[in-house]
Structure formats: structure tokens, C-alpha cells
Amino acid sequence: MNDAPQDTPDRTPLMRDFFDRDVLDVAPDLLGRTLVRRTAEGPIELRLTEVEAYAGEIDPGSHAFRGKTARNGVMYGPPGHAYVYFTYGMWHCLNLVCGPEGRASGVLLRAGEILAGAELARPRRLTARNDRELARGPARLATALSIDRVLDGSDVVAGPPEPMSVLYGTPPSREQVRSGPRTGVGGDGAHQPWRFWIDGDPTVSPYRAHAPRRRRT
DNA sequence: CCTATGATGATCT
DNA sequence: GATCATCATAGGT
Numbered sequence: 001m002n003d004a005p006q007d008t009p010d011r012t013p014l015m016r017d018f019f020d021r022d023v024l025d026v027a028p029d030l031l032g033r034t035l036v037r038r039t040a041e042g043p044i045e046l047r048l049t050e051v052e053a054y055a056g057e058i059d060p061g062s063h064a065f066r067g068k069t070a071r072n073g074v075m076y077g078p079p080g081h082a083y084v085y086f087t088y089g090m091w092h093c094l095n096l097v098c099g100p101e102g103r104a105s106g107v108l109l110r111a112g113e114i115l116a117g118a119e120l121a122r123p124r125r126l127t128a129r130n131d132r133e134l135a136r137g138p139a140r141l142a143t144a145l146s147i148d149r150v151l152d153g154s155d156v157v158a159g160p161p162e163p164m165s166v167l168y169g170t171p172p173s174r175e176q177v178r179s180g181p182r183t184g185v186g187g188d189g190a191h192q193p194w195r196f197w198i199d200g201d202p203t204v205s206p207y208r209a210h211a212p213r214r215r216r217t
Numbered sequence: 218c219c220t221a222t223g224a225t226g227a228t229c230t
Numbered sequence: 231g232a233t234c235a236t237c238a239t240a241g242g243t
């Protein structure tokens with residue numbers, strides 16, 4: 001039916017194949033799957049509901065557009081690893097690198113539904129008015145899962161499942177998958193419909209167009 | 218619901 | 231020095 005990986009005891013090879021494809025194929029296939037973040041206090045399970053594709057050096061919206069730097073080096077490595085960046089002076093965001101190696105493409109994990117471990121996420125997300133808001137947005141997701149630059153480069157495919165791993169889940173039907181422009185991305189790549197989400201899911205973040213900052217006086 | 222704006226600092230030109 | 235793959239808050243509709 002679908003070409004998604006199936007549950008199997010030795011999941012590692014199939015999972016590697018899952019990420020070693022074009023980012024525009026991997027991104028929508030991540031929807032509905034479960035990311036498990038294992039913290040010292042216990043695991044947090046997140047069902048992915050919104051992602052964005054970033055197509056490496058050919059993509060003006062990608063951190064890799066201007067080539068390899070100290071920050072984005074992980075994007076040039078093998079697929080299935082975490083690329084974590086720090087932005088706006090306060091926030092972290094989590095990407096999963098896609099193949100082939102060297103293309104420097106990745107999927108930004110923008111939102112999800114906490115399936116388990118919400119009691120571990122809530123203390124990190126005190127401004128969330130309800131559980132639906134715990135991971136509704138890329139920086140909120142990273143905060144809820146206690147993800148920072150320390151996890152940059154982590155292998156999310158191979159065991160052990162620390163500090164996090166992607167497990168198989170039930171993908172939504174094709175009709176439930178929507179696509180549109182990426183959020184907060186300007187420049188020449190702004191119009192590309194490289195954001196994917198599960199239609200009607202309450203944890204999907206509100207769309208915001210790119211807003212150029214006004215110069216401070 | 219919506220829009221506007223300040224926070225805050227690493228990164229890159 | 232400008233930008234930034236964002237969020238929380240304040241205030242209007």
C-alpha cells in the first residue's frame with residue numbers, strides 16, 4: 001500500500017531507508033508517526049502533526065543555502081540524525097536530516113500531539129494553557145521535549161533509543177494530508193508548498209506569513 | 218478571533 | 231550591523 005516502513009524487530013535498516021530519500025517524500029511521510037524523547041525523568045511520546053521540508057543548498061529558505069558552516073554541519077551528514085539550531089536569542093528547533101548524505105536537506109518538526117509523558121512536558125511549558133498547546137509550534141515542541149544544541153547530531157534512527165528516536169505510527173490517509181507555504185519563511189523559496197500537516201488537527205500551529213523586522217530606532 | 222511588537226543572542230556578511 | 235525556519239503579551243474587533 002504505502003511505501004512507509006513497517007514494524008519490525010530490526011527496525012534500523014528500514015528506518016535508515018526511510019530517511020534516505022528526497023526530503024519532499026520524507027516530510028509528509030513523517031506525519032502521524034511517533035517521536036520518543038527519552039529524558040532522565042522518563043519518555044515523552046509525540047505524534048507528529050506538522051512538518052516543513054528544507055531542500056539543502058538549492059533552497060533559499062534553508063540554513064544550508066549558503067553552504068556548510070559550524071552551525072549547519074550536521075545537515076551535511078548521514079540521514080536520520082537530529083539538526084538542532086538556536087534562533088531569536090531564545091529558542092531551539094528540531095530537524096531530522098534526510099538523504100542522500102551531502103545534500104544537506106532536512107525536515108523541521110513544527111508541531112505534534114503529546115501522547116505520553118505530558119506530566120514531564122508541562123513544567124517546561126508553563127505558558128501553555130492546555131495540553132494541546134504543549135508542542136504547537138517548532139520552538140514549543142523543542143521546549144516541551146527538552147531539546148537543545150546538546151542533541152545536535154544525535155542519531156534518531158539507530159538504537160539505543162536515546163536521547164530520542166522515531167517509531168512507526170499510523171500515517172494519516174492521503175486526504176488528511178494538506179500542504180502549503182512554509183511558516184515565517186521569506187525570500188525566493190517562500191511560495192513553495194513545502195509545509196505539510198494533518199488536516200483539522202488541533203495541535204497544528206497557526207500559519208504566519210514571513211514578517212520583515214522593522215529596524216529599531 | 219486578529220494584528221503589532223519586544224525579548225534576546227548566535228550567526229553571518 | 232542586520233537578520234533570524236519564534237513566542238508571549240497587549241490590545242482591538
